[in-house]
Amino acid sequence: MRAVCLLSGGMDSSTLAYVAKDMGYDIIALHFTYGQRTEAKERTCARTIARMLDAVDFVEISLEHFKKIGASSLTDTAIPIEEYAGEQEAVPSTYVPFRNANLLAIATSLAEARRAEAVFIGVQTGDYPGYPDCRPEFIEAFQRVVDLGTAADPRITLMTPFVRMTKAEILKVGLALGVPYRETWSCYQNNDRACGVCSSCHYRREAFRAIGVPDPIEYEE
């Protein structure tokens, strides 16, 4: 029983891979690079996690075309990364339009080619305000596209175990499964140590604080 797991090397996708393994799946790790500033760090973390889980494969796919499409501060270095500035309704500048549809399409192609029965993606409650392609109804709609658009038998199931969980709840699951959070990278900035102030660092630290466990990585500030 095999599953394609989207594994960025961040804390949530690493936890996701541990959950898939714990459910009995052999892991085909799928790691994306798309010209983001922190590409090398994320790759190292993702490879470490995949190795620790005895992944049957590690497939790295470059989405350089995200740069051609543009309109996001994660790939366009002319757009500064914002510090966390409270909950916001608007779509943040780190948004790559329709990104998850692109990632899920590739993951599904890979799953069909390798006869995997599931695709794991770590979308979660906290993603909803700004990212329309992280919501449960988006995933449900994409499942229908998978059912209609693949020839796979048995069918490929999109697995989103975190879709109604907060980051702190995900962290609690991961700690129970022994996820080595020291080996994960979350920060949007490409410094030696995590910046501690971008929105990704903010949410990570908030999750550790919420459950009263120290974050094993070091921060700039």
Add this chain to the structure above:
Amino acid sequence: MRAVCLLSGGMDSSTLAYVAKDMGYDIIALHFTYGQRTEAKERTCARTIARMLDAVDFVEISLEHFKKIGASSLTDTAIPIEEYAGEQEAVPSTYVPFRNANLLAIATSLAEARRAEAVFIGVQTGDYPGYPDCRPEFIEAFQRVVDLGTAADPRITLMTPFVRMTKAEILKVGLALGVPYRETWSCYQNNDRACGVCSSCHYRREAFRAIGVPDPIEYEE
């Protein structure tokens, strides 16, 4: 009013771009390469068509990862291309799993980033037997994913003017619009002249024969 048009350089997608232009859209041509044998020929044809239509942009995106995913004779040169051998129910060897979902995801990202209101894709009746991701219900399901997964306003509409047309009917439309079929490439083989016997050549010639017009390109046999 702008539209992203998937433009491979074949006869159907070229006709599609002419239809979009005729409907009043400015064309953002989106051309994919994915390591197929006939990459250079298709690019030349697509650029010629885009130029003739005064396209506002020509975006070329490499899907090299299709090779990593594999399982198709269009990209895997170890798998021979079959000659046309009659109508078949099975999925043909030229199938890249879930390909149209990948292409539509990128096209939608580009449309949102460039504020285009439509995405044109040339799926058609003749594609259905073997390609599950060409059927009308697949496109309808993907439209829902677009509606839920983008922040675009006005919404992005998937346009499939050929979805219930045969190749001969599409050709008739194209001839009326003056599509220069001499500048299009359909063959799966990478020879100077089209092979005339692969399934793509077969269907092209059949369409020209059906409406009694000579095909302006030359064939090997």
